[in-house]
Amino acid sequence: MEKTLYEKSRSGRKGYTLPVLDVEKEVFPESHVRQIELKLPEISENEIARHFTKLAHLNYSIEEGLYPLGSCTMKYNPKINEYTSALPGFTELHPCSEVRNAQGALQLMYELQELLKEITGLQGCTLQPAAGSHGEFTGINLIAAYHANDSKRKIILIPDSAHGTNPASSAIAGFSIVAVKSNDRGLVDIEDLKSKCNDEVAGFMLTNPNTLGLFETQIVEIEKLIHGCGGLMYMDGANMNALMGIVRPGDMGFDCVHLNLHKTFSTPHGGGGPGSGPVCVSEKLVEFLPVPRVIKTGETYDLSYDFPKSIGKVMAFYGNFGVMIRAYTYIKILGGEGLKKVSENAIINANYLLSRLKEYFDLPHDERCMHEFVLSGDRQKKFGVSTKDMAKRLLDYGYHAPTIYFPLIVHEALLVEPTETETLESLDEFADALIAIAKEAESNPDLVKDSPQKTPVKRLDDALAARNLDIRWSC
Numbered sequence: 001m002e003k004t005l006y007e008k009s010r011s012g013r014k015g016y017t018l019p020v021l022d023v024e025k026e027v028f029p030e031s032h033v034r035q036i037e038l039k040l041p042e043i044s045e046n047e048i049a050r051h052f053t054k055l056a057h058l059n060y061s062i063e064e065g066l067y068p069l070g071s072c073t074m075k076y077n078p079k080i081n082e083y084t085s086a087l088p089g090f091t092e093l094h095p096c097s098e099v100r101n102a103q104g105a106l107q108l109m110y111e112l113q114e115l116l117k118e119i120t121g122l123q124g125c126t127l128q129p130a131a132g133s134h135g136e137f138t139g140i141n142l143i144a145a146y147h148a149n150d151s152k153r154k155i156i157l158i159p160d161s162a163h164g165t166n167p168a169s170s171a172i173a174g175f176s177i178v179a180v181k182s183n184d185r186g187l188v189d190i191e192d193l194k195s196k197c198n199d200e201v202a203g204f205m206l207t208n209p210n211t212l213g214l215f216e217t218q219i220v221e222i223e224k225l226i227h228g229c230g231g232l233m234y235m236d237g238a239n240m241n242a243l244m245g246i247v248r249p250g251d252m253g254f255d256c257v258h259l260n261l262h263k264t265f266s267t268p269h270g271g272g273g274p275g276s277g278p279v280c281v282s283e284k285l286v287e288f289l290p291v292p293r294v295i296k297t298g299e300t301y302d303l304s305y306d307f308p309k310s311i312g313k314v315m316a317f318y319g320n321f322g323v324m325i326r327a328y329t330y331i332k333i334l335g336g337e338g339l340k341k342v343s344e345n346a347i348i349n350a351n352y353l354l355s356r357l358k359e360y361f362d363l364p365h366d367e368r369c370m371h372e373f374v375l376s377g378d379r380q381k382k383f384g385v386s387t388k389d390m391a392k393r394l395l396d397y398g399y400h401a402p403t404i405y406f407p408l409i410v411h412e413a414l415l416v417e418p419t420e421t422e423t424l425e426s427l428d429e430f431a432d433a434l435i436a437i438a439k440e441a442e443s444n445p446d447l448v449k450d451s452p453q454k455t456p457v458k459r460l461d462d463a464l465a466a467r468n469l470d471i472r473w474s475c
Contacts, residue, residue: 058456060400062074062075062076062077065398065399065400065426066399066400066418066422066426066427066429066430067400067419068399068400068401068402068416068417068418068430069400069402069403069417072263072269072403072417073238073241073260073263073264073371073417073419074400074417074419075241075263075266075419075420075421076266076419076421077266077267077268077326078266078329078330078333080329080333081266081267081325081326081329081330082326084325084326084328084329085322085325085326085329089104090104090105090321090322090325093105095317095318095321099301099302099303103300103301105321106294106301106302106303107301108324108325108328109127109294109301109318109321109324110294110295110296110301111328112127112278112324112327112328112331113125113126113127113278113294115328115331116259116278116280117280119244119245119248119259119331119339120237120248120249120250120257120259120280121248121249121250121251122248122249122250122254122256122257122280122281122282123250123281123282123283123286124280124281124282124283124285124286124289125278125279125280125281125289126138126278126279126289126290126293126314127276127278127294127318127319127324128278128290128313128314128315128318128319129258129276129277129278129279129314129315129319130274130275130276130277130315130319130320131260131262131275131276131277132165132236132237132238132258132260132262132263132275132277133165133168133169133277134275134277134314134315135237135258135259135260135277135278135279136165136166136169136205136236136258136277137169137172137173137314138258138277138279138290138311138314139169139234139256139257139258139279139281140156140169140170140173140175140203140205140234141173141311141314142256142279142281142285142288142289142311143156143202143203143232143234143255143256143285144173144174144175144202145285145288145309145311146232146284146285146288147202150230152199152200153199153200153201153202153230153231154174154175154176154200154202155175155176155177155178155200155201155202156170156175156176156177156178156201156202156203156204156205156234157178157179157180157193157196157197157201157203157204157205157226157231158170158177158178158179158180158204158205159179159180159181159182159188159206159207159210160179160180160181160182160408160409161182161186161207161210161211161212161407161408161409162205162206162207162211162236162407163207163211163236163238166205166207166236170205175202178196180192180193180196180204182409185214185365185367186210186212186214186364186365186367186409187210187214187216187217187218188206188210188216188218188222190218190221190222190225193222193225194225197225197226197228197229197231198229199229199230201226201229201230201231202231202232203226203231203232203233203234203255203256204222204226204231204232204233204234205234205236206222206233206234206235206236207235207236207238207239208235208239208243208249208252209239209242209243209369209370209371209372210239210407211239211374211406211407211415212364212365212369212373212374212407212409212410213239213242213350213369213370213371213372213373213374213415213417214365214367214369214370215242215370219252219253220252220253223252223253223254224253227253232255232256232284232285233252233253233254233255233256234254234255234256234257235249235252235254235256235257236257236258237249237257237258237259237260237264238260238263239370239371239372240257240259240260240263240264241263241264241342241343241346241371241419241420242343242346242347242370242371242372243343244264244339244340244342244343245336245337245339245340245341245342245343246340246343246344249280250280250282254282255281255282255284255285256279256280256281256282256285257279257280257281258277258278258279258280259277259278259279259280260275260276260277261275261276261277261278261323261324261326261327262274262275262276262323265326265327265330265331266326266327266330267323267326267327267330268326274320274322274323275320275323276319276320276323276324276327278319287307287309287310288309288310288311289307289310289311290310290311290312290313290314290315291304291305291307291310291312291313292304292305292313292318293307294318303318341420342420343371343420344420345420346370346371346418346419346420347369347370347371349371349418349419349420349422349427350369350370350371350372350373350416350417350418351368351369351373352424352427353373353416353418353427353430353431354369354373354416356427356428356431356435357375357416357431357434357435358375360379360434360435360438360439361375361376361377361379361380361414361434361438362375362376362377362378362379363375363376364376364410364411371417371419371420372415372416372417373415373416374407374410374413374414374415374416375413375414375416376410376411376412376413376414377390377412377413377414378411378412379438380412380438380441380442381412383441383442383445384445384449385441385445385448385449386412387404387405387412387413387414388404388405389441389448389449389451390414390434390437390438390441390448391404391414392448392451392452392459393437393440393447393448393451393452394433394434394437395451395452395454395455396451396452396453396454396455397433397436397437398433399430399433402414402415402416402417403415403417418430
């Protein structure tokens with residue numbers, strides 16, 4: 001069998017001989033070898049370019065338009081992040097490199113840890129976790145290690161408005177979950193919390209601002225109740241985009257917080273990854289942080305395993321390094337004042353959008369919001385139009401749908417987060433689209449219920465898809 005060009009190029013190298021294989025006989029079973037000639041279409045480069053350009057236009061992205069996706073902070077990813085993460089010194093560094101050959105990478109990781117500690121007001125940090133949920137699981141295991149000698153501490157308190165990953169992470173870590181009610185303002189019901197504080201509580205897992213986009217104004221009292229019964233305070237940092245530079249979790253009394261670098265700090269996410277969920281902790285939990293830890297001795301950086309009380313390793317190698325580079329770039333470029341402006345602008349944008357929409361939708365909690373807010377589609381229900389129908393109709397207006405039916409404590413919930421990267425013009429255009437849909441629900445409900453009308457694929461049968469899951473690729 002004649003050598004391929006690849007084989008010829010490799011076999012000519014000094015000291016290297018690539019064996020020539022009869023591919024059909026030695027690599028593939030006969031049943032897998034094509035028996036007839038493959039007929040590929042003969043098309044021009046121009047047609048190929050148009051084909052893939054059309055496919056690209058079908059894929060919605062932040063460059064295409066606003067992402068109102070609450071709880072996910074789908075904000076713009078600055079292109080400088082991509083430039084720095086593609087520098088050869090980073091991309092060509094093998095994960096098994098000797099420490100002495102990876103000083104630049106270790107320095108970046110060490111400095112990122114220090115920056116995140118300052119942003120959160122906490123004393124320790126690990127960059128290992130590969131997602132927010134992974135950070136949660138790591139943090140809960142740190143709390144478990146802290147209470148290792150107190151067998152009664154088997155309960156994690158979680159508000160009924162929490163992200164679903166909170167009870168999941170706690171249960172996987174071996175804890176029992178006890179829900180804490182929300183009051184009529186959408187905040188933690190202090191009396192209900194008091195009734196559940198006892199010597200079995202290991203910690204309280206709280207998102208602040210919460211999933212309704214509301215700041216827990218009684219956070220000082222909450223912290224005193226939890227620490228008073230011997231528990232620890234855990235903060236779900238998914239909504240840190242509203243706090244940076246304004247208030248720090250450590251100053252609110254939290255002992256542990258995970259951060260979503262792939263949300264708050266402008267790195268790409270979605271489609272299954274990559275993600276990054278660093279965990280910052282108070283002095284109480286520092287000794288339990290995962291190993292290896294990035295440390296600095298003099299002017300040298302190293303990975304140390306010399307922490308006997310550590311919970312161990314939680315990620316192969318040391319997490320998603322490319323995401324860390326992007327977040328580091330973002331923080332360094334903005335600085336402290338820039339991060340504060342990010343939070344301020346996120347809050348301003350959300351409140352402006354809320355002011356434009358609340359006349360046309362039910363507002364379960366008429367409070368000043370932080371970086372996101374929750375509307376209800378109950379008003380449109382009397383016309384036979386659901387929140388899901390309106391989300392589908394929004395696709396016809398050229399927008400990705402926001403989060404719907406979450407948080408669970410709001411009926412027909414529509415969770416909207418515009419982020420700080422949107423202009424007044426884009427906010428107005430999005431508000432105009434939602435207002436038009438609210439009016440259509442009243443004047444022409446069938447149009448909304450039969451949406452989307454303009455997308456390549458019409459509305460799918462969700463129930464059928466769930467019963468007959470088929471994720472195979474077919475030609």
